[in-house]
Amino acid sequence: MAGRRGALIVLEGADRAGKSTQAKRLVEALKERGYKAEGMRFPERTTEIGKLVGSYLEKKSNLEDHTVHLLFSANRWEQVPLMKEKLRSGVTLVVDRYAFSGVAFTSSKKDFSLHWCKQPDIGLPKPDLVLFLDISPEAAAKRGDFGNERYETSDFQKKVQKRYAELMEDRSLNWEMIDAAQSMEDVHSAIRQMSEDIIEQAKDQPIGKLWIESDT
Ligand SMILES: Nc1ncnc2c1ncn2[C@@H]1O[C@H](COP(=O)(O)OP(=O)(O)OP(=O)(O)O)[C@@H](O)[C@H]1O
């Protein structure tokens, strides 16, 4: 029906948890079931800001820690007009990483608080569902290509997991924890059902604002 919006569904979790695999499968499955759905990912490495961030992650350049945190956030804000346009036209967005990655990763660095790290992302479109793919750092490290990029060490990933746990205490957000050590098929079945339910619930609601109390 005209006027109904799509849902904003975010996949989060440690490196190699299976987010990209599941995001792609979810978009395909939703389309097969007749929903309008598209994938997005952050960082979006194709923009000018995204290229700076990508080069930093690939360890080709160094950036000061506050600076790169703000660049990650700016990389999200530059996509907000497009995200809102898609959601309002009824497209469900399946987003591979969002502000929660920004906060969990930067706040795992020395002298960065969760509070400080959240500030630049306050007011972003609020996800209707945040799927946390839960896997131990040890199991993740055994998966393909772990260790190539900045942050891909088991010690750092352990800190990141703790920060995610703190973020998940926020009951104003719709967090769902998924056991990502299951088979790809079982993870997919779990998140597909939750996603279909949330698409139905979100369609008549306004788009919320992340971490703004009046909208929670
Ligand atoms: N449930 C699963 N069981 C076993 N292997 C998996 C599973 N899901 C994904 N993988 C494999 O783990 C690797 C990482 O998967 P994927 O790229 O989807 O993870 P990611 O969370 O997006 O990683 P990153 O955040 O580091 O980009 C890939 O080789 C993928 O095939």
Ligand SMILES: Cc1cn([C@H]2C[C@H](O)[C@@H](COP(=O)(O)O)O2)c(=O)[nH]c1=O
């Ligand atoms: C969005 C975002 C991501 N990061 C970190 C998390 C990962 O280590 C990389 C992205 O890797 P991917 O394979 O492209 O998922 O970047 C971050 O530190 N801050 C952020 O805002």
